[in-house]
């Protein structure tokens with residue numbers, strides 16, 4: 427029988443309120459990780475394409491900044507409605523390109539939606555302060571104004587949620603946004619674009635340029651781009667921070683992570699084992715808040731490791747559309763890189779308790795499968811401990827005391843998230859005060875803040891000082907101004923060169 431092949435669809439940019447091809451002639455393959463099939467090709471923008479989009483966004487930003495807060499808020503409410511209407515479609519697109527299971531993809535859209543809802547409070551969030559009669563007939567007030575064009579550069583692991591950490595807040599504040607999504611799963615960005623169009627957002631206020639380093643560099647160095655919000659790995663976060671700040675922009679660059687979960691001897695071990703499995707293997711460990719290191723304070727390791735292994739045996743790895751617990755990894759190259767740690771970790775002395783390479787997946791043989799894996803007796807210096815693996819590999823480090831656990835966590839270069847499991851409120855309180863990490867869970871494995879708090883780590887997990895969304899997000903996307911005014915009665919005045927006295 428004749429073999430027929432269907433040309434993969436081409437994914438382009440979003441510019442001037444609609445789809446746009448640009449001029450680029452380089453493409454990236456987009457795969458379905460559960461089947462291994464190339465399902466689409468994504469266009470890579472050229473520097474010239476970026477120039478076209480930035481200019482249009484700059485013109486749109488000027489008009490949008492002048493739009494009333496009521497008009498902006500209406501667009502936010504419309505966007506929120508469109509997201510609610512299309513959440514399943516967006517989740518399906520995420521599962522088809524990222525591989526995470528459908529339920530998890532829906533959860534991602536939900537977390538992003540909450541930021542859109544937060545941004546619907548723009549009239550309140552953007553309010554300034556007013557001080558009456560600071561001096562004779564003089565009042566002072568403050569206001570926050572938009573920056574202009576801002577860029578958002580996002581990673582593959584949350585193709586909808588991470589853009590939504592920034593975009594609704596930036597738009598509510600009166601900016602125009604250019605999103606550069608991950609080239610591995612670009613479709614969600616275009617569905618978000620359609621939601622903005624359905625909400626009646628003026629053309630040019632939200633834009634998408636697809637691509638790789640060339641597109642990113644175009645944004646980082648363009649003088650009309652005033653701010654950059656980046657999320658991705660630490661080396662690229664550092665590069666983005668250094669390059670964009672050198673070009674005069676304000677930057678928040680969220681980087682990688684190695685999140686430790688400390689289990690004290692008095693903890694509820696069933697709850698701790700459940701939490702370790704959920705937080706270690708949810709989204710195949712491809713979450714910046716995944717737990718990748720479990721710090722077992724003696725003597726809990728001997729009991730906890732078998733409890734975790736037993737739970738892992740019940741996990742179903744397979745196609746995210748078929749009700750499995752854990753999907754494939756995002757690309758074959760990433761799958762192979764993660765699997766390589768199972769060898770290098772063992773070679774460095776760790777005990778491989780569960781080997782994910784032995785998994786029998788519920789899905790096509792060509793999928794990028796790796797089952798959940800568990801290492802015990804891992805030590806710093808082992809690549810399985812030192813590197814951010816970003817896959818379903820949980821490493822148990824055994825320590826003798828709380829102090830040793832704390833020292834281990836604080837010595838780690840990353841500081842995104844951490845958790846402590848204990849029944850001792852005093853120990854938990856001490857940990858949350860002493861640990862050098864941006865987000866802390868107490869008997870909660872993934873302490874992801876809500877939209878109205880700000881999200882961000884410390885140390886090599888964040889370059890810049892502003893965290894995402896919440897009030898820090900509003901602050902990041904606006905500039906403060908203070909106005910001092912006097913409206914003198916007719917007849918007052920006169921010359922006085924002295925510095926004003928406050929009375």
Ligand code: NAD
Pocket residue numbers: 579580581582583584588606607608609637638639642643657658659660662663665680681682683713714814816842882883887
């Ligand atoms: P990545 O750093 O490879 O890519 C992130 C973005 O940068 C993508 O849009 C990509 O196209 C672009 N990029 C890649 N290489 C570049 C280069 N040389 N120059 C310019 N731009 C470049 O990250 P990823 O693999 O897509 O995502 C996973 C990483 O993101 C993990 O390290 C994870 O911890 C991190 N992450 C962090 C957070 C957080 O809140 N701190 C959240 C999600 C993901």
